[in-house]
Structure formats: C-alpha cells, structure tokens
Amino acid sequence: MNCIQEGLILTKFFEKTKQRLSTANGENLSVKFKIPDVHICKDDIYIKQTFILVKYLDIGIILGQPFLEVIKPFKVKTEGITTKIFKRKILFAFNEKPITKEINLLKALSMFKEHSINLL
Known part of the structure; x- marks a missing residue:
C-alpha cells in the first residue's frame, strides 16, 4: 500500500x-x-x-504497489525508477540510496509484464 x-x-x-x-x-x-x-x-x-x-x-x-501499477512498465536504475507517461520520460528518484539487493529485486520485477508487482 x-x-x-x-x-x-x-x-x-x-x-x-x-x-x-x-x-x-x-x-x-x-x-x-x-x-x-x-x-x-x-x-x-x-x-x-x-x-x-x-x-x-x-x-x-x-509509494507501494498501487503506485507501481499506475507507472508500469518501469525501469529501475541506481538513481531511481524511470517510466514514460504521456510519452515523457519521468524519473522518480530514490529518497535514500537503497541497498543493491533491493535494486536488483525491483529490476527483476520490472522486466515481467504480468503480475510481477504483486510480488512486492
């Protein structure tokens, strides 16, 4: 949530x-x-x-699952989550630097088209 x-x-x-x-x-x-x-x-x-x-x-x-559902598909980078909304690239920067494990999990989940957000 x-x-x-x-x-x-x-x-x-x-x-x-x-x-x-x-x-x-x-x-x-x-x-x-x-x-x-x-x-x-x-x-x-x-x-x-x-x-x-x-x-x-x-x-x-x-920002939880409902937010991620709205912005998908998205990509996860070290600096934050990127997506395109209305053909514009948007970066939602991480507030603090997350640990590598968290970034890798988000990157893996962002590659799947269906149901991946529910795993968060």
Whole structure:
C-alpha cells in the first residue's frame, strides 16, 4: 500500500478506514485513517493515489504497489525508477540510496509484464 506517517498531514484530509495493514514479517500496523485523494506531481504530471496513514512508520512516505501499477512498465536504475507517461520520460528518484539487493529485486520485477508487482 501507499503509506504516509501519521502526523505529517493535517487531520482535515483524513477519512476513517477499517483497512488493515501488516509488515512483511506479519506485525500489525496501527491504521485508523486514509487519505483518498492524493495527487503525486512530477514534471507537471499528476498521479492520483490513496494513502493509508500509519503510526510509527520509520520512513515518512512509502509509494507501494498501487503506485507501481499506475507507472508500469518501469525501469529501475541506481538513481531511481524511470517510466514514460504521456510519452515523457519521468524519473522518480530514490529518497535514500537503497541497498543493491533491493535494486536488483525491483529490476527483476520490472522486466515481467504480468503480475510481477504483486510480488512486492
């Protein structure tokens, strides 16, 4: 899922949700709210997404599977994820330098046409 750390966004944009979310190791995350109309803007292109607000998220924002589904096909490079939207090449730079293992996994998944994003 797309996630935002609770406390970064004003409460007037929240909606209550019953959605549940857990970490990769199965630990439940504290989720009570979502923001349904977030527009991710890059080079004058807007991508509408929904975000879940998560308490105690170690990183401020995570762009997850729903975002990757919208921008596929994409390529993964050391500096970030590239894609073409409306015939324009767009780079979504990594906030921090990811480790080689994470980049290699994204590169491998980006080569598959079907169902690969679900593996993330």
